[in-house]
Amino acid sequence: MADKILKKLNIKVWRQNRASEKGKFENYTIENISTGSSFLEMMDILNNELIEKGIDPIAFDHDCREGICGTCSLYINGRPHGPDTEVTTCQLHMRKFKAGETITIEPWRARAFPVIKDLIVDRSAFDKILQAGGFVSVNTGGVPDANTIPVAYDDAEEAMDAAACIGCGACVAACKNSSAMLFVSAKVSHLAKLPQGRVEAKSRARNMIAKMDELGFGGCTNTGACEAECPKSISIVNIARLNREYLVARMSE
Amino acid sequence: MSKFLMTSIGRKFLMSITGLFLVMFIGVHLTINLLLIVDNSGELFNQGAEFMATNPLIKIMEPILGLGFMIHIFWSFFLEYKNWKARPVKYAAKNMGASSSWASRNMLVLGALVLVFLVMHIIDFFWVIKFNPHTMPKTAEGLEDTYTLVASLFKESIVYGLFYILGGVLLGIHLSHGFWSAFQTLGLNNKNWLKRLQFVGKLYAIVIAVGFSIIPLYFMLGLYK
Numbered sequence: 117m118a119d120k121i122l123k124k125l126n127i128k129v130w131r132q133n134r135a136s137e138k139g140k141f142e143n144y145t146i147e148n149i150s151t152g153s154s155f156l157e158m159m160d161i162l163n164n165e166l167i168e169k170g171i172d173p174i175a176f177d178h179d180c181r182e183g184i185c186g187t188c189s190l191y192i193n194g195r196p197h198g199p200d201t202e203v204t205t206c207q208l209h210m211r212k213f214k215a216g217e218t219i220t221i222e223p224w225r226a227r228a229f230p231v232i233k234d235l236i237v238d239r240s241a242f243d244k245i246l247q248a249g250g251f252v253s254v255n256t257g258g259v260p261d262a263n264t265i266p267v268a269y270d271d272a273e274e275a276m277d278a279a280a281c282i283g284c285g286a287c288v289a290a291c292k293n294s295s296a297m298l299f300v301s302a303k304v305s306h307l308a309k310l311p312q313g314r315v316e317a318k319s320r321a322r323n324m325i326a327k328m329d330e331l332g333f334g335g336c337t338n339t340g341a342c343e344a345e346c347p348k349s350i351s352i353v354n355i356a357r358l359n360r361e362y363l364v365a366r367m368s369e
Numbered sequence: 370m371s372k373f374l375m376t377s378i379g380r381k382f383l384m385s386i387t388g389l390f391l392v393m394f395i396g397v398h399l400t401i402n403l404l405l406i407v408d409n410s411g412e413l414f415n416q417g418a419e420f421m422a423t424n425p426l427i428k429i430m431e432p433i434l435g436l437g438f439m440i441h442i443f444w445s446f447f448l449e450y451k452n453w454k455a456r457p458v459k460y461a462a463k464n465m466g467a468s469s470s471w472a473s474r475n476m477l478v479l480g481a482l483v484l485v486f487l488v489m490h491i492i493d494f495f496w497v498i499k500f501n502p503h504t505m506p507k508t509a510e511g512l513e514d515t516y517t518l519v520a521s522l523f524k525e526s527i528v529y530g531l532f533y534i535l536g537g538v539l540l541g542i543h544l545s546h547g548f549w550s551a552f553q554t555l556g557l558n559n560k561n562w563l564k565r566l567q568f569v570g571k572l573y574a575i576v577i578a579v580g581f582s583i584i585p586l587y588f589m590l591g592l593y594k
Binding site: 194195199222333352353364 | 373376377378379380381382448451452453454455456457458459460461462463464465467468469470473474476546549550552553554555556557558559560563
């Protein structure tokens with residue numbers, strides 16, 4: 117079946133030259149977009165037209181374009197990764213939009229994610245949180261034999277579910293408090309559920325939360341928006357685990 | 370300890386502890402209040418009021434309850450201010466309803482409305498009972514008649530009745546998110562308990578909202594006759 121063509125779309129997009137400059141919305145129109153094209157393909161077509169007109173193309177993050185790298189972002193029509201569930205922006209298709217519609221595109225908004233240019237934000241805050249404790253310290257050497265450390269099936273499953281986080285930052289963008297709790301809880305959980313991660317569990321929870329607060333993310337008020345908007349459907353149950361890990365760590369000080 | 374309370378999780382810890390404390394209080398409060406409609410002579414409710422005024426355990430709990438209210442109220446403004454600051458540039462187009470409930474996003478608004486109600490409520494009853502007992506109606510035996518104090522207020526004005534119903538409903542909406550959220554913040558939740566806690570929370574919210582609403586309704590509709 118041939119894909120339908122969206123005759124005309126109005127694109128209202130955030131333009132900002134650099135972090136130090138003020139940004140503003142610009143309106144563009146784009147014609148004859150196939151509903152079969154992805155959102156980022158639509159952006160590519162728009163950028164081609166802008167370049168032909170001598171306008172600076174819109175800067176946006178993208179890499180694998182198959183929903184696994186966590187590079188693409190975009191806050192589309194009031195929702196991170198746009199009006200679809202369990203997908204990243206690169207996996208969002210134009211069939212989710214109507215002809216003549218105005219599509220508002222904004223960068224992730226958070227104090228800890230400053231805009232670099234247009235729709236690109238600096239998400240290195242996530243890396244800093246990981247560097248504060250999102251690892252296990254092991255001596256290098258030969259690969260250990262498989263199953264030398266037994267892991268219960270349910271624990272392995274839960275750890276893998278948490279490890280599905282691609283660190284895109286949609287949780288922060290979706291949260292009314294710009295809280296990074298879903299991201300941090302996923303990173304803490306996938307290690308906390310495994311025996312290898314238990315050794316440093318207390319310092320990990322303490323250090324990662326301290327870094328998260330220091331970087332200016334907000335606190336969690338359990339609205340659940342993060343889970344609903346997460347392209348990997350990371351459960352807020354992980355946040356309960358993070359709270360537990362953190363409270364236990366602080367109480368045993 | 371003070372350092373802990375300033376961390377993002379510490380801030381929420383204080384809100385959830387005080388919140389759960391207030392949740393327990395409101396359950397006791399409703400139980401006693403329902404005596405208003407159980408016994409039309411008012412004797413049972415007056416006994417309940419007498420018990421609450423004289424029992425030593427309740428006397429100890431009273432200032433702690435006051436403190437719980439204060440912390441829960443004042444801390445919420447501080448907590449929301451910190452959260453608000455985490456997003457200096459706001460979104461132009463928002464569709465928050467797609468991912469979260471209205472109540473969960475507006476706990477401060479709901480709490481502030483309940484606070485307005487609470488202030489009126491304290492002026493109506495607590496202040497009179499505690500500090501101006503000589504102005505209270507008396508029973509035939511010359512004892513303080515709390516039943517008549519409460520019942521006459523609802524009988525005399527429909528506005529008061531509606532105001533109290535609104536207060537109960539707002540508190541119910543506040544609890545529909547607050548109840549399970551408190552457990553989540555304390556880490557007392559997992560994949561099995563998430564749905565259960567949310568269900569119990571909604572149930573409790575309905576019991577509170579309906580429970581506090583039927584009391585003024587009972588008097589407004591003249592069912593005490």
